[in-house]
Every structure is written in C-alpha cells, then in structure tokens.
Amino acid sequence: MAAVAEISVDSAAATKLDSNAKPDTEFNVQKLVDMFTKLNPLAKEFVPSSHSHNHLRHLSSNQFYPNNFLVKPSDNDNYSNNRRRRNNFNQGRRLNGRVHKAQREDSIRRTVYVSDIDQHVTEERLAALFSSCGQVIDCRICGDTHSILRFAFVEFADERGARAALNLGGTVLGYYPVRVLPSKTAILPVNPTFLPRSDDEREMCSRTVYCTNIDKKISQAEVKNFFETACGEVTRLRLLGDHVHSTRIAFVEFAIAESAIFALGCSGMLLGTQPIRVSPSKTPVRPRIAHPMSC
Incomplete structure (x- = not known):
C-alpha cells in the first residue's frame, strides 16, 4: 500500500509540473507564426502563376512596411496626394496666366x-x-x-x-x-481653323460679309430678306448668338462679289430696332457637315 501511495504522489507531482508548461501544440503554432512574419508575401514562390502582371502592378501601388504585410494608404496619405496635385494644377494655371498676359502685353506694344x-x-x-x-x-x-x-x-x-x-x-x-x-488693346486673333484653306475659300471670302449688332428678335429669314432686297442674292447665311451677348452676329455669303461690296454700305441701317454693322469677312461660310444618323 505504501508503494502504491508513493506512485500516486509522484504521478500527481508530474501532472502539476506538466500543467505549468506549455503544450507541444501551442509551442509549434507560435513557431509557425514567428516564421511567417519573416516571409515576403510577394516573393516569386508565393505568387500563384494564375496572377497576371497587372495584378502585381496593382499590388505594388500600395505601401509595404518592414514586417512585409500589405497595407492600404491611409486617409492622410490620400489627402496629401490630392493636395499636392491641386497645388501643381494651380501653379500650372498661374504660370499659363502669366504667359498669356506677357504675350498680350507684347502684342499691345x-x-x-x-x-x-x-x-x-x-x-x-x-x-x-x-x-x-x-x-x-x-x-x-x-x-x-x-x-x-x-x-x-x-x-x-x-x-x-x-x-x-x-x-x-x-x-x-x-x-x-x-x-x-x-494701342491700349491687342487685336483678338482669328481662329486659324476658320481662315481660308484654298483659293476657292478665298474667293468665297470676297463674297462674304460679317454683320454684327443684330437684334435678337430678328430671324434668319428676316436677315436674308434684308440683304437680298438691298444687295442681291444670298447663297449662304449663318446667324449666331448666345445667352451672354444682347445681340447676334451673322456671316452672309452672296452669289457675286459686287453684292458683298453693296452690303458694306448697309452698315448703320436699322434691322429691327438695332443699327447693324457690316464689315468684310475674313472667314468663309463653310457648309455644315451632316452627321449620319445612327441605326
């Protein structure tokens, strides 16, 4: 009986000692965690072959920290980047403004x-x-x-x-x-895309006048009738306007150059309630390109 009691005491003591030590399973898991923290998740052997280069480039756009874990940029980083882009844009706009101002002052001189x-x-x-x-x-x-x-x-x-x-x-x-x-002002340049491109278009300019200060209540048909009655046949007319200006403008092309010369004499005449101003046109009235209707 004494031997049995001694064995029981030894077993209890061993059990108590084992309860204070960590289980083998927990020790192995901790070793694995320590090993994985030292690995690079983007190493070649850890990237599946099914991932494309575009996916890798997307990953590389994020930030990596010393522990090699992938971390998204913070809101502070995004704010700094956006602010930097705005500053660059504003600096470019101010620079362009100074360039345009210098060009305008040079033109005035x-x-x-x-x-x-x-x-x-x-x-x-x-x-x-x-x-x-x-x-x-x-x-x-x-x-x-x-x-x-x-x-x-x-x-x-x-x-x-x-x-x-x-x-x-x-x-x-x-x-x-x-x-x-x-001069205190510069000449507003004509858009070069509107200038004559051929001898035919230069001939068209000789038959075209530029009319300004047209009453907004006047229709295109009334403008055409005015010039045909006073000057001759009108072959093409383009009446333009917007919501900013109180009057409209028009380009009037005549069948013959003599009619355009007569039209210059109409400057100061009333068309509706406004005295129009007529001058030679520097640009031809090109026919509008009709876009094919989609099916």
Whole structure:
C-alpha cells in the first residue's frame, strides 16, 4: 500500500509540473507564426502563376512596411496626394496666366490705333500704307462705313514697326488725315481653323460679309430678306448668338462679289430696332457637315 501511495504522489507531482508548461501544440503554432512574419508575401514562390502582371502592378501601388504585410494608404496619405496635385494644377494655371498676359502685353506694344479713316479706305490699302514701317501681320478696320469715325488696329511683327508707324500721323489717306496713337488693346486673333484653306475659300471670302449688332428678335429669314432686297442674292447665311451677348452676329455669303461690296454700305441701317454693322469677312461660310444618323 505504501508503494502504491508513493506512485500516486509522484504521478500527481508530474501532472502539476506538466500543467505549468506549455503544450507541444501551442509551442509549434507560435513557431509557425514567428516564421511567417519573416516571409515576403510577394516573393516569386508565393505568387500563384494564375496572377497576371497587372495584378502585381496593382499590388505594388500600395505601401509595404518592414514586417512585409500589405497595407492600404491611409486617409492622410490620400489627402496629401490630392493636395499636392491641386497645388501643381494651380501653379500650372498661374504660370499659363502669366504667359498669356506677357504675350498680350507684347502684342499691345506691337500694335497702333488708327482713327479718322475715310469710309472708302479698305484694310488692304491701310495695311499697304503702314507696310513702309515694317511687316504688318494684322489690320482690322472697325466702325460705321458711312462716317469718318472709323478706326483700325494695325499690328506689326516687332515694336520698331509700331514706333515708326506713329510718325505717319497726319498722312492723308483718301480725303482725311489719319491719326496714329499707341494701342491700349491687342487685336483678338482669328481662329486659324476658320481662315481660308484654298483659293476657292478665298474667293468665297470676297463674297462674304460679317454683320454684327443684330437684334435678337430678328430671324434668319428676316436677315436674308434684308440683304437680298438691298444687295442681291444670298447663297449662304449663318446667324449666331448666345445667352451672354444682347445681340447676334451673322456671316452672309452672296452669289457675286459686287453684292458683298453693296452690303458694306448697309452698315448703320436699322434691322429691327438695332443699327447693324457690316464689315468684310475674313472667314468663309463653310457648309455644315451632316452627321449620319445612327441605326
């Protein structure tokens, strides 16, 4: 009996010692966890062959930390990236604004303002007068063709031409001496895609006039009837307008060039309630391209 009791005591003591130690299973699991934390999840041997390169590139766009676990960028990172992009955009916009301002100021320095222009003087004749001062790259005559209150802007290739043009003030062109002053504004450039592309389109321009200050209540049919009654057959007319401007504009193409010349004399005449302004067109009236209807 004493031997049996001794064996029981030894067994109980062994059981108590074993209860304080960790089971073998728990120890093995912990070893596996420690091993896996040291592995790279993007290592070649761990990436299934079914995954494409695009998937790997997508993974690489995320961030990795020293423990090699994949972590999504935080909201702070996204905020910083978005703010950086906005700053870059604003800086680019300010830079473009400064470039455009510098270009406009350069154009103004190369431009002169000419007033008291005879009603019979054309843009070609005015440009020919100032070509002795330097290369003329643009010439625009504005105002009522029935009065000497017409004015023009002449732009040169360089500032020397504009300075030399000031000396032509007082030169008689037609019946009146012109006045020449430095310009305070630049000539608004014509979109080059609208300019004539061929001899046929240049001929179309000679038969076309540009009409402004058209009453918004006037229809296209009324504009066409006005010019056909006063000048001759109209072959094409385009009436344009928007919600910003209080009046509309039109390009009127005649069958013959003589009708376009007569139309220039209509400047100042009432069309509806507004006196229209008519000038030679620098662009042809191209036919609209009809888009095929989808089935």
